[in-house]
Amino acid sequence: MSATELHGFDPRTGARLEPAYPVAGPDDAARACALAWEAFGAYRRTGLKTRAAFLDTIADRIEALGETLVDRVMAETGLPRARVESERARTTGQLRLFASVVRDGGWLGARIDPALPGRTPLPRPDLRQRRIPLGPVAVFAASNFPLAFSVAGGDTASALAAGAPVVVKAHPAHPGTSELVGRAVREAVAEHGLPEGTFAVLLGHGHDLGTALVTDPHIKAVGFTGSRGGGLSLVAAAAARPVPIPVFAEMSSVNPVFVLPGALRDSGAELGGAFAASFTTGAGQLCTSPGLVFALDGPGFEAFTDAAVAAVAATPAAPMLTTGIGAAYDSGVDRLAAIEGVRELARGVEDPDIAVPCLPGLYLTDDETFLAEPSLQDEIFGAASLIVRGRDRDRLDAIVGSLEGQLTATLHAAPDDPGDQALAAELLPELELIAGRVLVNGWPTGVEVGHAVVHGGPYPATSAPATTSVGTRAIERFLRSVSYQNVPAGLLPEELRDGDPLGVPRRIDGAPEGSG
Amino acid sequence: MSATELHGFDPRTGARLEPAYPVAGPDDAARACALAWEAFGAYRRTGLKTRAAFLDTIADRIEALGETLVDRVMAETGLPRARVESERARTTGQLRLFASVVRDGGWLGARIDPALPGRTPLPRPDLRQRRIPLGPVAVFAASNFPLAFSVAGGDTASALAAGAPVVVKAHPAHPGTSELVGRAVREAVAEHGLPEGTFAVLLGHGHDLGTALVTDPHIKAVGFTGSRGGGLSLVAAAAARPVPIPVFAEMSSVNPVFVLPGALRDSGAELGGAFAASFTTGAGQLCTSPGLVFALDGPGFEAFTDAAVAAVAATPAAPMLTTGIGAAYDSGVDRLAAIEGVRELARGVEDPDIAVPCLPGLYLTDDETFLAEPSLQDEIFGAASLIVRGRDRDRLDAIVGSLEGQLTATLHAAPDDPGDQALAAELLPELELIAGRVLVNGWPTGVEVGHAVVHGGPYPATSAPATTSVGTRAIERFLRSVSYQNVPAGLLPEELRDGDPLGVPRRIDGAPEGSG
Structure with a gap:
């Protein structure tokens, strides 16, 4: 794979599309992942409002691309206009849904078991729990949903919502679409003053770029939608790392x-x-x-x-x-x-x-x-x-x-x-x-983006059967719980402080706060 | 490993303890796993009250073992009486805590996004979501907590709470303890009229029995507490299955x-x-x-x-x-x-x-x-x-x-x-x-069993960093969400029917039911 650029291709006509787009190599991957790691410390600590506004801005900027985007998607995929427009609506709706998820804060999973100093035989310490993002996420765009499962699709939206910087491997079948959407996200990053490494798109073909991303030590999780062969090779590469990472691969299904x-x-x-x-x-x-x-x-x-x-x-x-x-x-x-x-x-x-x-x-x-x-x-x-x-x-x-x-x-x-x-x-x-x-009494095609949907399933439909890649619970894939024991107020994350300064849903001794 | 029985051993005196206990082989493992699979269909559909009462009964029966159990644990482990008694209290407390978790029903993760027949351009279907157990779980008992991380310890309690039958590989260091506690669980199975395969204990040494359990097609998840070498070999065996399964291994930590x-x-x-x-x-x-x-x-x-x-x-x-x-x-x-x-x-x-x-x-x-x-x-x-x-x-x-x-x-x-x-x-x-x-300003020894604790952590502390093996959230390891689209009331699981006949916490369009 020594080509340094690639072209889109119109499957309706067979025409090669201009312009040529530069292809990223392993060095570009290493640079993007290092930048993502550098951004992680600050990005994961953005306030809920800022992060939500950032997601909303991405949606706005994708819409602002207007016909330029729709035309490019149609040319690069052969998909009809109505489908492209509805997929765009789904993509921006998804981003805004995750903005609302971020604002709500329930995804933080905040829990407090207050200290019981008088408990016998041993006093109970103060324990508080919240979820933190795993770290930078590599997202592999799918060919078949050039917007909704691609550069700013569900994996990207849910990872950014979780506080994880994202490095996207764009699908070579729609390079121009990826470039347009990638630029929209980068503009949103700049508009909100977020670190540059919060988001990157790399265009590539072949396995080298993907392997470079999955094995990069700065990448802490992977989202993938595609073939079983492709997904399983990422799973194997991730498991062989000195520190294995989870791969959320949605791979294949015949939907009986x-x-x-x-x-x-x-x-x-x-x-x-x-x-x-x-x-x-x-x-x-x-x-x-x-x-x-x-x-x-x-x-x-x-x-x-x-x-x-x-x-x-x-x-x-x-x-x-x-x-x-x-x-x-x-x-x-x-x-x-x-x-x-x-x-x-x-x-x-x-x-x-x-x-x-x-x-x-x-x-x-x-x-x-x-x-x-x-x-x-x-x-x-x-x-x-x-x-x-x-x-x-x-x-x-x-x-x-x-x-x-x-x-x-x-x-x-x-x-x-x-x-x-x-x-x-x-x-x-x-x-x-x-x-x-x-x-x-229905047909499986058509997947709602909501709170109760599961787009996932037992192996080999996915590599992570307990998760969903569509809907609000997709954010959970990129989070991990941490418990804080006897941490004084000044050092506690805000969402865990007494009085709930962020106003997020919390559980006290296992019951919703305020329900007692 | 051809020995057909093994003895406990008193590490204080070096004395071999009587009696001898029969060692299980791969055939016993296959039989126990097949029975567990057979039990799964009925056990996972036990009512919340029955399942909770079953867990309470296990706790009662462990307590009813009285001094016989305490003496045996002390003899087989060299642990002092106070420690054994507090560990027993922790173990029974843990079982009763999971009984309360089961009764509450929040672990079902019930969610409903009601149909919107008038939505344009497309109507929204009725989508409902709940968690179901993965299937029979193989639990590997640890040596160092002969009660709390052993036969009826946290892995077993959380798996049974989830609706998963359990096959325990008992630790050869405390065979008599395992036999006593295993009998207590089996009596509780019988008392509540549950299928025989709901629970089994197999005693073994060496890797063969463990490998047989992890690679058995009827086993759908694994809980393990022990050494890094032991945990990683189970992870590798589970990943090499035709259908890989999750291994929740808590392996090692130097706790800086x-x-x-x-x-x-x-x-x-x-x-x-x-x-x-x-x-x-x-x-x-x-x-x-x-x-x-x-x-x-x-x-x-x-x-x-x-x-x-x-x-x-x-x-x-x-x-x-x-x-x-x-x-x-x-x-x-x-x-x-x-x-x-x-x-x-x-x-x-x-x-x-x-x-x-x-x-x-x-x-x-x-x-x-x-x-x-x-x-x-x-x-x-x-x-x-x-x-x-x-x-x-x-x-x-x-x-x-x-x-x-x-x-x-x-x-x-x-x-x-x-x-x-x-x-x-x-x-x-x-x-x-x-x-x-x-x-x-504390010391890490001593792990609270509650709602806000995390006993887990990034690799290689565990093989599943997003999970905890202690506390109420340990149940989540053995569950997976399923979504039901336009399923008529008569075919819906009870917890998802209109009117919430089971009275479990649910989310409607993402918000707690009754909060709107």
Whole structure:
């Protein structure tokens, strides 16, 4: 990897985009990480109001980029305008949500167990606890959400909210977008008088830059959204450090959907159409795209598949993000179609004008083949999905038991069908053990950014199953609790002093302050 | 390791204790783990009241063992009666504290973001979140707390509170104690009609049994307190599984203490005596024993060392837990004394009647030697400590920067000395970055079991720096959040249903329920 610059690329037309952007090397990484460490001491002690205002300013400045940003994203990703605009709204909304989280202060986890000098046989010391940030965070931008999971996306917003400086490895698929957004963040850093090292973006390709970031001694945690191979190599590099650090990698998921007999019978055709719409959304380039549907053979099964087939066959090809992703999709569906027991049911409508097209693909197999062939669980990133026809109820348990960890798991159950409801009651507790989010009568694509969402899940969906990378609890990934014993008022962090000068939520002897 | 039974051993007398206890092998481990998995489905769905009552019953039954237990612990560990009785109180108090945690239900982390059907451009789905247990937990008992960090210690109590079945690897140093306490837990399992696999104790020595537990597919998390070598080998084994699992290992710490110039000048002699008392407590066999003290040369330094020397020289040898621990201590202090630039200041009073004696040792070096010799940071498990004489303030920063992650870090600063207070204000933010608990004007030995304590810390003090193994937040290690999207009331977990039928604390749109 000796190239010193790189260009964006329009996957719709195949055109190379100007200008060229400089590529960062290991020396640049070392410099950015050292600066981030230098900034850490001051940045983590910024007041809650300043830090929140900083996040708000980032959102403002991203919006101020206006059409320049939208046009650039569209050119570099091939994503349609409506999607880019809604992703921008999600990104700025996310930044402002984390600003409100910072202001609230509940994330500090402030707790006080007051001294009990008269306790016998031993007096109890004064113990106070709060969370502090781990240190500078390396964020790896994803290709498929050039705004919401990229330079100023959820990982960056939650790390900055936690008080952690951020060094972003920008995704080479959208260098111009990364440059624009990176500049907006740097301007916000300057506007609020924060240390320069609070934020940096490095553009690179290949593994060298990423490895340099993850192994840099100044980096204390990693946020990653991408492929399983990429995530696992970062996990391994982080674990091999003299001082290992956590890697929060959101890696892969096929997001299984179970359509129960009553739902199939009542609404087979409708569900088949909705299923096709869900897995072809955004050329299927979503972490939560439903790549597997299980349905028991019976009334409605044919209506379900027929409707899905009709919808897929009418869905035009759409541009994929990069030539690499396009090639991986094509070989993925070829491999799938070649497996004995798997049948291609439909492909979408070709479009010779698209340079890197994703031709939707729908496939069918049976439960026996599925159980015998573990590779049918591999994610194919793109608009492909596999219907598994089940012979009977008993095999359903074996199938659920065979599934890897997932971001989501979905049940479709007829509300008024006692059989469906009983089966759903049996399956839900099994599905919650393998997924971060469980849905009933919906589709997994579309992830709310709120307080109650979990975008995470058991390995290999993520490398850190107890966490979420979306929603307000994402901040917790970059924090660690510290306890202060008999520390005098003058030396205590403000949020732990008597009288709660910062006005943050606290627990006294385990109960919310003021509740006694 | 082909022995099929093992005996306790009295480190005071060297006597082999009767009876012999059967040693478990890999097959026993596989059986216990399979039973634990089988129990998991039902145990995790026990009501909060039942689960809390179960924990209370364990405490009751441990108390009901009375003198039989106390005598056995004393015989197997050489620990004095007062210590054993206070540790028993801590253990039962811990179980009852977790019972109250379970009843409160705050650990469920219940959150609801209600649907907003009228939101534009897209309606918001109903999202609800709660925590569920990861699955069966393997607990590795420690040698040095035969009750509080053993069969029914903090790891077991917090895992059972979380709804996770537990398989304990008992420590071979106290087999009879483990058998007694294990029986008490099993009786509580039976009394509450819980599945048999909810709890098991396996006795073993060597690595085979431990590896079998950590690599068993039914085990989903590991709690460990012990040596760095032991902890890291479990971490490696867990990471190499097809599906890696978290290992919460509390491994080692030298618990640095900084005595600032004003404190040294005002109370050098008093602090020297208290320091000696702290590091010789329990023959120094505590994770939080202060193994390093830094003090700047100047007024009070000689008084501090003289007092410590006098106290150590008058401290009698005390039995160590096992012959292995005794041998490691002896070779550790021999290695330390042999390092150029390290001087032995004092040893305790020998006692030829003790079979495995720990002869306290106090050592002195200078900051230059300390910075040049990383092995001076190695924990010597036992009553040994090293005073580092500092030349000047500047080198103090280098020393703090050189320290590994610790369970605790302590400052002694004179309350009315502006110089000490200024220096403390500079050092505290650095110390909180390397430790889980920061103390001022105290000693780190003695860990409160409450809501605000952190018994944890950066690597290599622990393998999971964001967690605590002591106190109510220890339950969080064994939980993971799941989000439920548009799940109808009848299929929702009770704690997430409208009206809060379980009466647990919840957050609605991020704010405590009922606060709006």
